[in-house]
Every structure is written in structure tokens, then in C-alpha cells.
Amino acid sequence: MKSKNELRFQIGANVVMALVALVMVIPFILLVMSSLTSNTVITLYGYSFFPKEFSLEAYQYIWNERAQIFRAYGITILVTAAGTTAGLCLTVLYAYALSQPEFPGKTFFAFFLFFTMLFNGGLVPTYIMYTRYLHIKNTFWALIIPGLLMNAFNVILVRTFLQSNVPISLLEAARIDGAGEFKIFRKVVLPLAKPIVATVGLFIGVAYWNDWTNGLYYVTDAKLFSVQQMLNNMLKNIEYLSNNPNSQINTSNIAASVPQASVRMAIALVGILPILVIYPFVQKYFVKGIAIGAVKG
Numbered sequence: 001m002k003s004k005n006e007l008r009f010q011i012g013a014n015v016v017m018a019l020v021a022l023v024m025v026i027p028f029i030l031l032v033m034s035s036l037t038s039n040t041v042i043t044l045y046g047y048s049f050f051p052k053e054f055s056l057e058a059y060q061y062i063w064n065e066r067a068q069i070f071r072a073y074g075i076t077i078l079v080t081a082a083g084t085t086a087g088l089c090l091t092v093l094y095a096y097a098l099s100q101p102e103f104p105g106k107t108f109f110a111f112f113l114f115f116t117m118l119f120n121g122g123l124v125p126t127y128i129m130y131t132r133y134l135h136i137k138n139t140f141w142a143l144i145i146p147g148l149l150m151n152a153f154n155v156i157l158v159r160t161f162l163q164s165n166v167p168i169s170l171l172e173a174a175r176i177d178g179a180g181e182f183k184i185f186r187k188v189v190l191p192l193a194k195p196i197v198a199t200v201g202l203f204i205g206v207a208y209w210n211d212w213t214n215g216l217y218y219v220t221d222a223k224l225f226s227v228q229q230m231l232n233n234m235l236k237n238i239e240y241l242s243n244n245p246n247s248q249i250n251t252s253n254i255a256a257s258v259p260q261a262s263v264r265m266a267i268a269l270v271g272i273l274p275i276l277v278i279y280p281f282v283q284k285y286f287v288k289g290i291a292i293g294a295v296k297g
Contacts, residue, residue: 035265058266072230095158142218161196
């Protein structure tokens with residue numbers, strides 16, 4: 001049985017966390033309700049949790065662009081899957097090497113990793129390197145390699161987890177039994193590292209899914225547009241139609257037919273929906289991976 005102080009603390013903690021959760025959920029509810037609200041109602045009365053008129057016009061507008069959206073979703077799914085797989089491989093292998101006390105050159109590679117957290121060459125040199133020397137512009141690799149393939153923080157998180165949860169004695173026993181490093185990594189380390197692998201995989205996957213800067217910098221071919229870049233272009237087009245009614249082409253009728261306010265909310269919902277679907281499947285590993293990986297071993 002819990003004491004009275006423990007019970008009070010538990011109740012207080014639950015209330016605080018409930019309030020925090022409510023603060024997080026309320027904007028999402030407003031997002032959903034606004035996307036289902038008539039654009040005219042939003043224009044006249046503003047955003048509301050209880051709209052006076054429900055409408056699917058925003059989703060109808062998006063559905064009319066479904067060919068582009070489906071293609072963009074396909075590109076984003078491929079990029080997220082390939083990038084997350086490659087990023088996890090590099091991150092976990094790098095972290096495993098750094099977690100071994102007798103790894104040759106450990107100090108150098110640890111410093112090299114930490115250095116990248118503090119300094120970088122800047123956008124212009126990075127762009128020149130990727131486009132002029134690596135020739136990845138308007139290729140599938142332009143959406144995978146720059147900036148997202150490996151993150152130093154994720155490596156440190158995995159390394160700390162491995163140091164805290166994979167006993168050196170267990171690895172030494174496997175070596176005595178004749179197992180090589182790759183077999184030890186595959187048969188011993190990875191099964192014990194499932195929580196942190198799932199957690200870091202979620203980090204990497206969300207970063208790839210939400211990324212639009214790589215497409216902005218390195219992709220001009222519409223066939224390679226990711227869903228985030230394509231939705232961002234849709235928003236820019238809507239903004240242009242609303243701000244330039246007197247342009248060379250007659251856009252007044254087009255602008256009037258576009259549900260500008262509600263479609264922005266619908267586009268945001270379309271962009272985050274897949275992450276909301278995937279998150280519950282990795283949530284059970286998330287807390288454990290973060291809690292253990294963040295403790296210094």
C-alpha cells in the first residue's frame with residue numbers, strides 16, 4: 001500500500017501530466033475541426049472548436065490533386081524507408097564501435113563525432129559539394145543523404161544505451177565461444193538493443209517524413225517531390241492566388257474557389273497522419289529507450 005505522501009504525489013503528478021497532455025492535444029483538435037469547417041465560416045468568425053458549418057471542401061480540393069499527392073506519398077514512403085534503414089545501420093554500428101572499451105582509435109572517432117555537433121561548413125559549401133562533386137541534384141539520393149543520414153546525438157544515445165545494458169562479460173563469452181564481431185552484433189547486441197533501435201528509428205523516420213529542405217535545395221524535378229515539398233508548394237500557390245488577384249492571368253475566380261483557410265489545416269493533417277498511425281506501434285519502446293539511453297553509463 002502506498003503512503004499518504006506517495007498517494008498525494010501520484011495524484012498531483014497525474015493531474016500535471018493530464019494538463020500537459022491536454023495542452024498538446026487541444027491544438028490538434030483545433031486543426032482537425034478547422035479542416036472540416038467551411039472556409040466562409042472561418043473567414044467570418046475565425047477558427048473554432050465548434051464550427052457553425054461543417055464542410056469537406058478542403059479535402060475535396062486536395063482530392064482533386066490526388067495524382068500528385070499519391071506520387072509524392074510514394075516518394076516520401078520510399079525515402080523514409082530507405083533513409084531510416086540506412087541511418088539506423090550507420091548509427092547503431094558507429095555506436096557499437098564506440099561502446100567497446102578496446103576499440104582502436106576510439107578517442108579520435110568520438111571526437112570526430114562530437115565535432116560535427118558543434119561545427120559545420122555552412123549551407124553554400126555544403127550545396128556546392130553535393131551538387132558539383134557528388135552530383136546528387138535531382139536524384140533520389142538528394143532526399144536521403146544531406147543532413148539526415150546520421151545524427152551525432154542519436155549515436156551518443158545508442159552508445160550510452162549499449163554501455164549500460166550490454167555487459168562486456170556477455171560479449172567476451174561470445175568471443176570465447178568463437179563468434180565473430182558481426183555475429184555478436186547480430187545475435188547478442190541487437191536483441192538487447194530493441195528499445196533504443198525503435199526509439200532512434202522513430203526519430204530518424206519522423207525527420208525524413210517531415211523534411212522538405214532537401215527537396216527545396218536539391219530537387220527541381222516534380223517527379224521527385226516529397227509529400228512535404230508538394231504540400232508546401234500547394235500552400236505557396238494558394239497564397240499567390242490570394243495575394244495577386246490582378247496578375248497577368250485571371251486568378252480571381254480560381255482564388256475565390258480555393259478554400260484557403262481550411263485547406264491549410266487539411267494539408268497539415270494530411271502531412272502528419274501517417275506518423276500518427278505508426279507511432280502507437282513503437283510507443284512501447286519509446287519511453288524505455290529514452291529513459292535508459294539518456295542515463296550515462
